[in-house]
Amino acid sequence: MHRTTFYKHAKDVDRFAVATFSADLDALAEVSPESDDPVETAGEYLAAMRGLLEMLAEQRPVYRALFASSARGAFRAAIGARLVYRVHLALEHFAASGVVGAPRIARDQDEAAAFIAGALVGVLDVWTQEDDTDADAAASRVLRLMPGWWPVRA
Numbered sequence: 001m002h003r004t005t006f007y008k009h010a011k012d013v014d015r016f017a018v019a020t021f022s023a024d025l026d027a028l029a030e031v032s033p034e035s036d037d038p039v040e041t042a043g044e045y046l047a048a049m050r051g052l053l054e055m056l057a058e059q060r061p062v063y064r065a066l067f068a069s070s071a072r073g074a075f076r077a078a079i080g081a082r083l084v085y086r087v088h089l090a091l092e093h094f095a096a097s098g099v100v101g102a103p104r105i106a107r108d109q110d111e112a113a114a115f116i117a118g119a120l121v122g123v124l125d126v127w128t129q130e131d132d133t134d135a136d137a138a139a140s141r142v143l144r145l146m147p148g149w150w151p152v153r154a
Helices: 003-009 013-029 038-058 060-068 072-096 106-129 135-145
Strands: none
Touching: 038 060, 038 072, 038 106, 038 135, 060 072, 060 106, 072 106, 106 135
16 A cells, blocks of 8 residues: 555554554454343353453554554543443343343443443553463453453353
């Protein structure tokens, strides 16, 4: 690709990287619950977390650079916004499925989604800085950090 072509589609390299790699993470985080069982749904989110961690491990140099770049804030915000949306979907499903303790009021769901998504962004940042490649163990550690009402425990 020629430089001129690139800059017709992106304002700068950082914005291009943020858009591209946060979209990749978003695609991996997608879960479409097919079951009304909240435990199955939570298991799907756990599998999505494992997939995210595996991809980060495979492309660790790229993600380390993004988390450490001048676009760090924009990258974290882009990932966070996508994760807030994904967590909101899970919370709505858990509330509709009768999970005890799951937030049911919109404001409570907004706060819980922001809290959980922010924590997950932090975990992804830390994961990229480490050399650990055991996504299963890391996903289990994340699960142990989830709120007590989250339907699946480690």
